[in-house]
Amino acid sequence: MKLIDLTHTIHRNIAVFPGDDPIQLDQIRTLECDGFNNFRLSTGMHVGTHIDGPKHMTSDTRLMADLPLEMFTGKGVLIDVRGEEKIEFRESFRTSIQLGDIVLFYSGLDNLFGTPQYFTDYPDITEELARYLADQHVKIVGLDWVSPDHEPYPIHDILFKSNVLILENLINLDQLLNATDLEVFAFPLKIEADSSIVRVVARVK
Template identity: 25%
Template sequence: MNRMSLKKLALPLTLLLGGCTPAAGRLSLADTMAGARIVDISHPLTEGMPVYPGGTPLSATVMGTVEKDGYYIRKFTVGEHTGTHVDAPAHFAAGAKTVDQLPVESLAGPAAVVDVSAKAAQNADYEVTVEDIEAWERQHGPLGPQHLVLIRTGWASRWPDEERYRNADASGVMHYPGVSLAASQLLNTRQVRAIGIDTLSTDPGPSKTFEQHRHFLGGGGYHIENLADLSALPAWGAYVVVQPVSVQGGSGSPARVLAFIPQENR
């Protein structure tokens, strides 16, 4: 790894390994986090938000109000794969880890943001290629087991308009960008922790076989789907924390996803 790549790794390593007491010439974990800009790259759960066909939308019922009961409380139902959410390996791999079994250390790491928004604007069915991944690596250094790879397609600009977000044709076939099987295989070889994307699915819209899901989840990684606008994140330098609900036996879970951006990358 070259000197620039080592320098760029300084923030993630500090976040992972930094102590609470500052040492000479080194920021503490608290100092590093306090100096970072925090960006929410997840959508709030709302009624009427886009869902994958057959998915369970949010439904909320008020059970108590401050005026009547002295407190405000609701009950809600929502699908495991509604809104910004995590796909656990068990979603497509029998006997694999469920969302509550994901190692906590896998739910955070340095973000590698692969921007294919210009290509997706020209082709709604664009699939991230091996060349897209290798081009990122040539510029920023090799991907590895600590990384969360986030794909920026620009599709988040269509949220929360379900019709535009699904982008279905007259036959009902959806058209939105995803990740090719070949690119998924490369990322699995790199052993990255997760693949995230700002669309309904990491597989492209027309897919009926979900090959990318089967491969990457079957390899032990997890997905983050329906991410919000990623334009504020640098290609390299942000640190991401993924916060799914730890549902016992869950195939996935809605999640809040936060990106910490150091001052030098703002």
């Protein structure tokens, strides 16, 4: 078995969504002066690789800390959508996507992370596909770009109202193209917040 990290590194200069506050990551104690090292992080929950919970854009009252661990791990399915301007339903999904899967969409756009283009020029998932994924009760929809939709965010609404979580800003999905027996682990902080920064790992044969 092999573990593949699908997560951006959090650092002082990590790009944030336009309009969001930049993160602050500071060393507040040093070994030389204090006998130990310590760092302080001040950040929103939608920085880098993160998972959106239903409370992010609906009236659902559940916080990340309230959601069961089973929602954050499961069998993964990789869908290659490179070059597509719109992510549409395919008949092949009827056999490739099963009840309770974690569906990862690979666009290759993670290579643009940190550029202005990354936050504006990305494909939307269609409402037809979002409803199909919701009907299949997939656990998570994961993307290597910033969002499954643009304002007014109809895809967020469809998925959240069906208890589907959204993973954004994944990396290294190209390393899963020939993977078999894919498992995904996307555990958030146990935090009283709508969403969470997250470490996402794939386990493959």
